[in-house]
Amino acid sequence: MDLNLTPEQRDLTEAMADLFGKRSGPDQVRACLHTQFDEQLWRHLTDVGLLSLALPEEHGGLGRALLDAALVCAEGGRRLACVPLAESIAAVRLLARLGPVAEPALAAALDGTVTVLAIRPAEDGVVARQPWGAAADAVVALDGEDLVLAPGRLPHPIDSLGFLGLGDRPVRPAEGRTVLASGDAAVAAFTTAQAEARVLTAAVLGGLAAQALQIACDYARQRHQFGVPIGSFQAVQQQLAGCCIDVEGTQLLTYETAWLMDQDAPDAETRALMAFLHAATVAVQTSERALHVHGGYGFTTEYDIHLYLRRAKGISVSQGDPQALWEQIGRSLVREA
């Protein structure tokens, strides 16, 4: 047991904090609220090889672990990055596992073609409300018993709470669809990729929640009422301390889950879903409380905190009703008992 970051992980985290700190954040979010996709950030991330980070070396990757990818996602989450992180990293890892049939798509993705995994399977040939689905050049989706790569790009995103660049993506386009796998193999490959995308999304949410808490604490130290900083009021402190416990707890849950998946642990799918749902709960609650600490200013669009709340809740509902997903976890636990 060693919960310290390794020197390599620390370097990576610092570099990513620096990168996202300079190139993403509330100002960039406001600048691309219309397109809901930060093209410049995406180009830069492609140039520095973000997608190849957690790919095996034989696929031209750096051979880093899923856990390391999670650390990167957390930094992106902190700065509300308007690019697919979890969805694209999971997609390229999936493509790499699929062998020759997926090689062209993998090469294109590493070259900057925006390729995202649809975490929800397609229904009636469409992945509805796919995050980053407007900007994506290609979507990898499970369509029935086929795992397919469906190209195309939509002119506009559907405006959304989480400014996630949603798009309704047909996965049976007239031309250009590639079937990557079929039958049990397709379902198995999809299930693994889905779990990876979920744990990476949990990392995004953990970073987001940590930053929302930080913003609230900074504000509570600086804002004075009744002649004292509002952060000295117990009513405020109790709320924020509770968030602090939740945020650190969810980060531990996420990173342990990623670590377990790196070890090929057997119950990874359930754990990944749990990590996502818990992180979503914590991120929503933390950003709601953080907004509340700002009083009336928190409700205005001049302050940044509302962007955190929007993104947190937007991601939280992006995989369907959380209650139904919690049930899914309960069902698998009961089945094992």
Place this chain on the structure above:
Amino acid sequence: MDFATASTTVSFREEVRSFLREHLTDDVRIRMRETGTMHDWGFHRAMAAKGWIGAGWPVEEGGQARDAYELDVLYQEMAAAGAPLDGFSVTMIVAETLRRIGSPYLRDLILPRVRAGELVISLGYSEPDAGSDLISVRTSARREGDEWVIDGQKVFTTLAHEAGYIFLLARTDPEAPPRHGLTMFLVPTDSAGFSLTPIHTLGGERTNMTFYSGVRIPDALRVSAVGQGWDTVNLALSFERGGEFAAQLRRLSEDVVAWVAADPDRQHSRNLARIGRLAAQVNVARLLGLRATWLRDTDSTGALEGAMAKVHATEALLAASGEVLDALGIEGGVADPAVAPLGGHLEHTYRHAQVTTIYGGTSEILRGVIAERRLGLPRSRPPRHAQSGR
């Protein structure tokens, strides 16, 4: 980052579980339920025979040099099984303190008997008017030659009716600033002028009010330097553990999963979602506890992280144990072990859970500490004179 569990921890967990199967008998459980005393001399001596009292101490001190993870496992498995642990856990806090700062005389007097499982010691901190505000204790100790004369009253002196000594925080200098006027003593429970009355609790656990009326003890039973009792109580507080709460939460989760799995009619969406959420809390509680243990095992004390783990696990236990009774519906309120689901364990857990967010530092006190030390928020406590009314 590496979350791997050492093989020594895994094998020790198995050893503790097998000990529990042998020694945590129905007789022991029934006795606990009937008396409310969460200590059993037979069980305690069996632990001593295994060398588990002081298991973390160096071999030359009669210990087994077990690491922080193994000690955690010991507490967790005992707590999850509902073993009589109070005597062990409270006595270890005192023994650890004596190991660090006790005089050679006190160490020789106390530690061998503790290790042998022949002696338990109660904590005499809280008073009717000094709970979370411990610095306001008023029980007095007045020096007369080579003796101290103690007068006052302590509350929640759990196990005082089984203990050989009370680890007593007393005011020795009423004129000094509050934190400099306190001293720590060991008061023998067979002293003239010592008495107690039981206090019964919602959770069925018995505790005590203890009274000190002109109790005379030799100066040799003084634990701290005169006037340094506040430092000593803080040292002792640093030895309080929190792993038992995460273990109780895990047990609750396992019980509920088994209860739901036993009958398809119980596998409706509400219960399944409850199980899912509870499982997430179990994992978070385990990980927050593990992080505190990891820090304890390296160089830091992990006190703040321990506080975070304690607040999370106890708040989750409180919420989940209530949810579980909801899930049981009308059966949730049944206490009779003969007819209640799981022998009434769930109903009892709900009652017991109420105290967990109170003792060992209330959630509010601990969140206040986290707000100041983790989040860097400005100090909130009112000035002392406003608190104590002095």
